[in-house]
Amino acid sequence: MAQNLRVEMSEAAPTVQEEVVRLSLQPEVRAACEWLRTQEPRFTAWQMEMARIAAPPFGEGPRGEWLRDRFLELELQDVRIDEAGNVLGRLPGMGGRHVAVSAHIDTVFPTGTPLNVRQVGTRLYGPGVSDNGAGITAMLALGAAIRACKTPHSLPILFIGNVGEEGEGDLRGMRHIFSNQKDAIVYSVVLDGAGSDTIVAEALGSRRFEVIVRGPGGHSWSDFGAPNPIVVLGRAIQAFAQTPVPSAPKTTFNVGVIRGGTSVNSIPESASMRVDIRSTSMAEMERLEAALRLALDRATDEEIRAAEKRLPGQRRAPGLNCEVVPIGSRPAGELDSNARILRIIRAVDTHLGNAAQIHRASTDANVPISLGHEAIAIGGGGTGGGAHTLQEWFDCGGRELGLKRILLTVVALAS
16 A cells, blocks of 8 residues: 555656746746846846956955845845855745855956957957856846746745856855855856856866976076976976876866076076866876876986986086975866756756756866755856957847746746
């Protein structure tokens, strides 16, 4: 009898697809979708105003204050800026566990970058206008639509404008959130950039290093034979480049920056390079880091021995050393294919007739995914291009689909 009852209950339980369809038919949800369709001028104004406020790495304060004021205008509760610089606001619900909706407020552009933000037709142009102007605008649009149409939700919704997503920010904003509130967040929806055709459910991990080699330096003629830090880097790069990497899990490495020396006839006193290692596998990243360190140790030893041969009989030590400084570490991970958040976003896409593919990327979702939380990163709708360049652009056409997608996903998660 008990087994039959379980079967009957299972058959009676609605599927996730049925839940999404039923949700979309609620009058308040339909009203919110219609509201989103009519508010594009407001969204465009938000996006341009925000993009004109500089938010360089570790300098997001003014943009954070702007976002805090928008949260207050939307009448979110408990609006504040935390110790890391993250901006938080909340729509109340039942219980203490939240659905988090976040968008990073920082950009890659350094202080002093000209912010020539302008509109031509449906297109917006300017540094950061898409990454992450589209995500921030989508987050504000979601909060405004839920407030305006009194869209019902059971769980409270936590809105987060977080710092430190780009470059050497090293996800510090999201790390701070989950080090303090990880037990309060049950689902995390990260809004990053434009588009509606991707679902980031695989967290691409990375490790970044600054390698510094130091030596005595000298004149290229009178001090010939002294160990050369640039030669050490050259030897190490040659050896490290031979390190095999698997195709699955995909793993990559790159030497992106080399610096050193003062003139063509000077033996440099120091030289440095920056190395990027990426994989969805923590073990593969650790293996590549070990290979990098081994290549550097061997290259240093080889140059010391070569210098001793070039300088026979001299008493002075070659004076060569190498330092490896970590400058970034993003955790890797993968969302369970049966996770509720993934089933809901797929059901929403089916309902909207939207084609989206699972992607692997490095986003703020790395942090919760690596901790075993359910999290995805999706775009804020519309289309964009030229990210991280002064020619960055965002096209508002098609934003409505992306916003409806976000609305249905978040409300379904909170129901």
